[in-house]
Amino acid sequence: MAFRNPYQTYQKQAVTTSKPEDLTYMLYQGMVKFIRLAKVALQNNNLEESNGYNLRxxxxxxxxxxxxxxxxxxxxxxxxxxxxxxxxxxxxxxxKKIEILEEVEGHAMELTETWSSAMKLNNTKN
Structure with missing residues (x-):
């Protein structure tokens, strides 16, 4: 009998029940997270792990x-x-340049913040 990870179950349910604008926000957040993880792995000279996060x-x-x-x-x-x-x-x-990851991370963070602001503005109008 396999036990499910409660966090994975929650995550899957959150994705399947979310509105499209929430999903976009989650994607932006995920992108920032994976870029940051790729940077940390690269700084630790773990190239395989960095590659995996970069690909995500x-x-x-x-x-x-x-x-x-x-x-x-x-x-x-x-x-x-x-x-x-x-x-x-x-x-x-x-x-394997961290500077490039930092550049893309900046764009991803800006997109995340802009999307969050747009969602808040939309919610105040409705």
Whole structure:
């Protein structure tokens, strides 16, 4: 008999029951988390672990790119930003440069903060 991790169960339920704007926020938060973990692993010279976290951040960017809805004025600039961030993560993974991870982390944090502000503004209007 296998025991489930309660945290994983909670996480799965949170994802399946969340609104799209909440999911986007979770993706942004996850991206920041994985970039930070990649930085720490790289600083500790754990290249395999850093690679894994970097790839998870890239996967999040891919998901964000796929879920963009065309036709909105913000969609094209966001797609360009996501594409740039993903290419920089790839470059950081190849070159093992923490500075590049820090650059992408800054963009990811700004996106997270902006999205959070937009959600709060939207909630006060409704």
């Amino acid at each position: 951040a890239q996967d999040i960017l891919s998901e964000l790119m796929v879920t963009l809805k065309p036709g909105y004025t913000i969609s094209d600039p966001l797609l360009s930003l996501y594409d740039y961030m993903k290419s920089r993560l790839i470059e950081a993974n190849i070159s």
